[in-house]
Amino acid sequence: MANPTSTWQTPSRRRQTEAKRTSILDAAEELFVSSGYELTSVDAIAARASVSKRTVYDHFGDKRSLYRSVLGRVDDALLVxxxxxxxxxxxxxxxxxxxxxxxxxxxxxxxxxxxxxxxxxxxxxxxxxxxxxxxxxxxxxxxxxxxxxxxxxxxxxxxxxxxxxxxxxxxxxxxxxxxxxxxxxxxxxxxxxxxxxxxxxxxxxxxxxxx
Incomplete structure (x- = not known):
């Protein structure tokens, strides 16, 4: 899925964007594993990642897409x-x-x-x-x-x-x-x-x- 925030950015801004994206993925993975998909809220993910709820939606669209991104990242690591x-x-x-x-x-x-x-x-x-x-x-x-x-x-x-x-x-x-x-x-x-x-x-x- 295309990244909703994938517009042209300066190198510094791009690094910040990727850092936030990684932080969200890390937080989501921890919560999906510990609490399960249904019991994990976007609010909880945002709080764990120290970002706003809007930032989570800007990067991933919704919880379902975020979950698939987490799963895809783990799948990619196994494939390597x-x-x-x-x-x-x-x-x-x-x-x-x-x-x-x-x-x-x-x-x-x-x-x-x-x-x-x-x-x-x-x-x-x-x-x-x-x-x-x-x-x-x-x-x-x-x-x-x-x-x-x-x-x-x-x-x-x-x-x-x-x-x-x-x-x-x-x-x-x-x-x-x-x-x-x-x-x-x-x-x-x-x-x-x-x-x-x-x-x-x-x-x-x-x-x-x-x-």
């Missing part, structure tokens, strides 16, 4: 991590099994334990009123891996007719099972050996089906 994992772990020179294991291990150490991911999962939890990101944004992490799987198939390293379905299978066999295991653990301290076993089994099953 996922893209880096794809580029740095799923390299052409690496053994495929080793590369896939390293990729998933990277996600379990860099993504799942992160406060950014915890925020993302909290924000996308289904509620009656909270808006969601457009479908394209939800699929973006899978799209990044889908493109890499298509490349691996073109190089003859994987046998894939539908990269999107292959990615769905891959995440279901690995990340989804890890998340299920961690969600069911009330202490939040699933043994590292258990996570490694889930990942290894999932990658091996995936390769038996697709290599």
């Amino acid at each position: 991590t996922i893209r880096a994992a794809v580029q740095q772990e799923l390299t052409d020179q690496r053994d495929l099994r080793e590369a896939l294991l390293a990729f998933v291990q990277r996600l379990t150490t860099d993504v799942i334990p992160s406060s950014t991911y915890a925020t993302f999962r909290h924000l996308i939890a289904k509620t009656a009123a909270a808006p969601q990101l457009p479908e394209r944004s939800h699929e973006e992490p899978e799209k990044v891996l889908e493109e890499r799987f298509a490349q691996l198939a073109a190089d003859g390293r994987l046998t894939i007719s539908d990269p999107r379905r292959a990615v769905q299978h891959f995440f279901a066999l690995t990340m989804r099972l890890v998340l299920d295991e961690t969600d069911q653990d009330p202490t939040g301290t699933v043994a590292k050996t258990e996570i490694e076993a889930i990942i290894t089994d999932g990658v091996d099953v995936f390769l038996r089906a697709y290599r």
